[in-house]
Amino acid sequence: MHIGIPSIACGNFASVVNTVARAGGQATLLARPEQVRECSKIIIPGVGAFDHGMRSLHDEGWSQPLHEFATQLKRPVLGICLGMQLMCRSSEEGVLPGLGWIDAQVRRFKFPEGSSLKIPHMGWNTIVVCRDNPLIARTDGEQRFYFVHSYHAVCSQQEDVIATTRYGSDVTAAFQRDNVMGAQFHPEKSHRFGLGLIRKFVELPC
């Protein structure tokens, strides 16, 4: 049993695979959708546009096995960046519906006229952990992560939000409901902070 990474067309796989290895786990790039159910956990990475991501999930046959994995087998799934957004119901970035595992909508950053805040939100930002959760420890020290995104998930169920970050307003940095988890930042590119998150995911019982 191992961690599978669907090789959808918009992923950045190498760094995720390497980070899982550094965290003591083993991740394999999945060539075919049938392999999903053989995995104990799944990571959905991704950079890119929402519709492009959804289309490659549908066209290449990933949506059905992933849906079964997340909602019936109920094994741990972690979405990273676009991968997290794909888990939501819909996105202002596209017209296609999302996977809908988390009751959330993905919205574009909007700032008042004259704001000096730039889009995308890009760089290192600190997070605030909202509740105990399986992914991010509540520590006293500052935890910082690398973000690159123009859209962010707005959860309908506030209790799904496990961490927020401040950019104009408080935005969802990570969410989790049961076995479904998402990080808007890039743990694979966030030094020991991200490595810590991946390690917790690797060590999750399943």
Add this chain to the structure above:
Amino acid sequence: MLKHRVIPCLLLRQGGLVKTKRFRDPVYVGDPINAIRIFNEKEVDELMVLDIEASREGGEPDFELIGQCAGECMMPLCYGGGVRSLEQARQLFALGVEKVCIQSAALSDMKILREIADVFGSQSVLFSLDVRSGLFGRRFAYHAAKRMDDSRQWHELLQAAVSHGAGEIMLNAVDRDGMMKGMDVALIREAAGQLSVPLIAGGGVGSLADIRQAVEAGASAVSAGAFFVFYGPHRAVLITYPRYQELEALLQGVQR
């Protein structure tokens, strides 16, 4: 709060790292993988690797080496040099590169930026422009691969790049490159004032105070090469990077 980024910029030439002065006289400074390991330990914000000959020679990016670099990086990696197609960008992203930096291909035709942005998002494509100072304070856009000026206005090129989908601008002052004598703060201020996307300012960093000045002038990030690879008046090769606490203290209180 979002942090300003401080980005070591490593120049690649025939598989090794070099550092230039005013874009000339490359001096060998070491092995890229070794340098990345050191930068990992130092927890740098982000890393930029630019192949300074890939475009000039009309060649391809060295995908094998870039893949090794990306796999080693525990921080975001931006690669530039010889990227002129969507397909090459796709290969780079699959190798684990976060952003591609484009100059030559975009100066020929800005639509390459749009093609990449449409598929991978604006945040993954960066337009880099080198600006050279001439007589009477005039500034020229400089096409590094051709080693000649571009006839267009530098700020018009920046606007064109943003409207074609570039999510970030890297602006480098050619005359300051490798000199470690301070940045072109006026250039940074003028550019940042008219950009809606983050600006990475480069060229001339010789001290932490230079970094702060650039950030105060509106840069979202500052890149430096010589400052992080040379030590002392004789430019001995030594890879350094300020401690996180130092950067925190340095950049504290700067308005975004």
